[in-house]
Amino acid sequence: MRTSIATVCISGTLEEKMHACAEAGFDGIEIFEQDLLVSPMSPEEVRALAARLGLSIDLFQPFRDFDGVTVELFAENLRRAEAKFQLMNRLGVDMILVCSNVATATIDDDDVLAAQLRQLGDLAARYGVKVAYEALAWGKFVNTYRHAQRIVDLANHPNIGTCLDSFHILSRGDDPSGIEDIAAEKIFFVQLADAPVLSMDILSWSRHYRVFPGQGGFDIAAFLVHLTRAGYTGPISLEIFNDVFRQSNVRRTAVDAMRSLQWLENRASHRIEKSLEAPDAEPLPEPHLELEQLPIVEPPHGIDFVEIKTEDSEAISELLSQLGFVFQGQHRRKSVQLWTQSEARVVINGQRARGTAPNISALAFRVDNPDMGYSRALELHAAAVPRHHTPDEAELRAVRAPDGTEVFFAHSDSAQSDDNEGASVPAWTQEFGTASGASSYSTALIAGVDHVNLAQPWQAFDEAVLFYESVLRLDTVPGTEVPSPAGLIRSQVVRTHDGAVRLALNLVPHGLDAEEADLDGTPRNYPEHVAFSTANIIEVARRATAAGMDFLKVPENYYEDLAARFRLTSEELAELKDLNLLYDEDADGAFVHFYTETIGKVFFEVVERRGKYDGYGAPNAPVRLAAQFERSRFRGQR
């Protein structure tokens, strides 16, 4: 599949955009006219730069308000078009996008529109240019791809074809399967965009909220399948107008875009493969889009370890100890500690941590084939984390997630070593010695990691969702918004179907209060956390209380509201209150949990899921956020 991207998707100067697209591995670009117009590079210089970077210029766009106009305006439009054709010759691009008229059309007559396009085709032919006509969803007379196609068919000119844009088709709820009826040679160009499912006017939706395929709610893979079945073989291009992408780092956004196309290609390819297995399957036409598949991997089976980086490990160690974790040992070579309890493993990394407050620096996922997972991640343009290991140490490979967290691929088959209780433990833990510490408790109550909550800076949020989906094969579930004293926090869970791995990605609000936001727009003290699972939250809380642990204090008012909302006995309520426990229930079951105080940028949660409760206690999140805000832990120097 030949990949392309419109320069309007990303930020910066035209020169920076072209470099970023080339580096991300795109085959070509669409030049958005405005980007050229404001550039100091001449068309010839742009052409030369594209050639040097190995980028084809696939499309020049947009040309607006051409069709359905009066004779007088039509002459003017042809003059305008000719100036652009001349410019295109200098740029070395032979395809122009003509959008259906929004502003100046007065003649609602397909024959007139077709005749005007035919004349444009004649003019275009003289310059060796092809015209891809696209129905804008808000076009005055032409706003569906079928209507645009009818006019293209009527025009019946070799230089006039159609441009299909997934946004303009899917945002209207149109059925894209009609694409398969269009003659392949008449599909001159294809632009893809995804979008969250919003109910707003299509123009605003389109101008601000488009996202890369896989980041929104449209079925773009199905769209690609239809194109393949239509026999289209041209470039697949991204055209995304997004307020965040426009402001973000141009190179990162280009890589994000490329990953989205790869992931899309992979999914579409699998769908076609499946559909061809059906007994009455129609074969694909020849030629058709060749879609590449990524190596097939299964989603991870669990979290192998969580790494917390900090200069000073004391406070974290104390918390872990109060929660019943055992100090497993110091790494034999590095300034790294291992704390464990059942399947929960926390690595405290003191390397290169001068001045670093505790923060979640890495997550390791248990996968079937770490090597394949890693190389597949690199194929998906994830950045490798350089790591050194001695020959007798386990080779753990990692890539960097969009927010900087290191993502390790660990062996899910952990039976390479047995601890002294006979349970299987990962081989790498041997580098820490075995159970050199002891628990203050006779039995381990914490079973493993339930979920990890990671703060995402505003530029990384959509990118992170796609990253975890494509690189780790996690699934997204519908997002939520949680009120905090410093703004709404958007939260998106990515998880495995079986719940063995659950990550909550939280979009941190821009500002805390005005003074601080002026100094530092990103509230980097917004804490992240690891939630451990237990089958006996009461006992864990009792032990921790006895050990003098700092719980996050839950306000009295909360328990009064609990009493109004749920049918809890006064004994149950008293126990919850006594132990600073929070409670939620739904039709599937109940959820009891507590939070520790925050150390640096990290705190811990312990959760007990009762019945089939599958959520995260979202109604209690505001209580936590307010308590943390009150304790000034995420407001910096307040």
Add this chain to the structure above:
Amino acid sequence: MRTSIATVCISGTLEEKMHACAEAGFDGIEIFEQDLLVSPMSPEEVRALAARLGLSIDLFQPFRDFDGVTVELFAENLRRAEAKFQLMNRLGVDMILVCSNVATATIDDDDVLAAQLRQLGDLAARYGVKVAYEALAWGKFVNTYRHAQRIVDLANHPNIGTCLDSFHILSRGDDPSGIEDIAAEKIFFVQLADAPVLSMDILSWSRHYRVFPGQGGFDIAAFLVHLTRAGYTGPISLEIFNDVFRQSNVRRTAVDAMRSLQWLENRASHRIEKSLEAPDAEPLPEPHLELEQLPIVEPPHGIDFVEIKTEDSEAISELLSQLGFVFQGQHRRKSVQLWTQSEARVVINGQRARGTAPNISALAFRVDNPDMGYSRALELHAAAVPRHHTPDEAELRAVRAPDGTEVFFAHSDSAQSDDNEGASVPAWTQEFGTASGASSYSTALIAGVDHVNLAQPWQAFDEAVLFYESVLRLDTVPGTEVPSPAGLIRSQVVRTHDGAVRLALNLVPHGLDAEEADLDGTPRNYPEHVAFSTANIIEVARRATAAGMDFLKVPENYYEDLAARFRLTSEELAELKDLNLLYDEDADGAFVHFYTETIGKVFFEVVERRGKYDGYGAPNAPVRLAAQFERSRFRGQR
């Protein structure tokens, strides 16, 4: 008019919110339940704090999903309600907001709903509580205020009345005049919210985009007139859910909210006054809302001076000189220079400017009565700028605009002094001596200040629009969005009807590129500018070119596009290109302008308006932004 505000409008802890509301001068507050629930303060402590701050607690809200439910659920809902009534007794609040059912209603029968509300009324009466029933715009069965009123009338219980919320009524396009038909004693509460006119689902619109009255597109003043005519005399409260307010400084937002109510009260009062003057006017009922008026002032007649603050005045002086400004002199006492050309006056302030790069620090407006303008601004909670002056110096008073710019009130009657050419000049200019410098040009070509473009941080944008509207009586015109290489820039012009004063307020995008945004979310180097007016742009540009001025370079591609878009002769085009001039035209006329390079955070523009052109060359703004981006002037250490 008694003013109130819901605690959900602003950021911070409940305690901080209450302090901020009291300081801003609100009479009372609505307690949003969630704010109490997450607070460590007990209800009794909240009550005591409110009393100490002189705030009444006017409403407890919201109580959801009460009405239209099954018998079983109804019993549960009464239990829930009783718990809240007990809580309200402890808080000392006697009014609760009950929203029409969204989630759990199954019975669409007004009689059943009324009977359930009546039973709630009986229970409420036992606790001395009154229930204000409100139709949510997205309520399942009840979603208009007329329907809610019908049910309240059917319930016919002294403790059951209605709550009117301007958002829920106006967002649906309902006619608010029916309010006048409601018995005044049945209007238990009123909540106001404005909103920009958006086409999106009402729930999202309501949860994220509400703004204070005067900041959106609703006619809230008319709403208030209807309430007055209905005989309502209770508190007028603000209930605003806004993503930005939730993140901004609590004290500033509270003041912004208060100003919005004052301005609203003033406008509604004027409307009533006018309506009562009509020959067939209906008198107001007794009693009715008493609406206060602000002193009446006229909009300003022009910009008296622009102040640029900088440690080093050399580069700015050179630019001004190249544009034909005359150095008028040094202030006799302060490190301040005055440069003038006709009615354009630029003050360069070097006081307390150590390390300060040039920036627009103050604007002076010519008004009829500076004293009244100033004291009226203070009434509108504008912050006074402390200023020292000696007895023989002009007393110029100033307040601070939301973005920090100082706003001076200067005498519009400037005939207190004559310069040597016989033109009238402001008295304060005499403190600078008279024409101690000389122009390099024989005639002054620049006539005055056409407009000033001010960058607004994200927290200040809506606040600034309301500030200029209420304090200076400027009018808003529809806003625009301008693409820049670092994101879309939202722009809002506020101006006098005659165009004598025009300010463009630009909302600066959050980030430039990701790395820098991580370090510094606010691109504080985003430049502002002063645009001077001339009747001969060609000559100004020629002179400046001859004087070696640094023009902002316009790319060649721009002129090729101009040729395609407009019917300009090749001579005209050549002249534009030669002089780095930009061009725009519309049905009213044409606009020719140029920009200088940026010094610190300031640059200048010179504009010639031809015919009745009334815009600002918006199509050319992206060219300017790209050129400035390219020159690294607003990207800091790029």
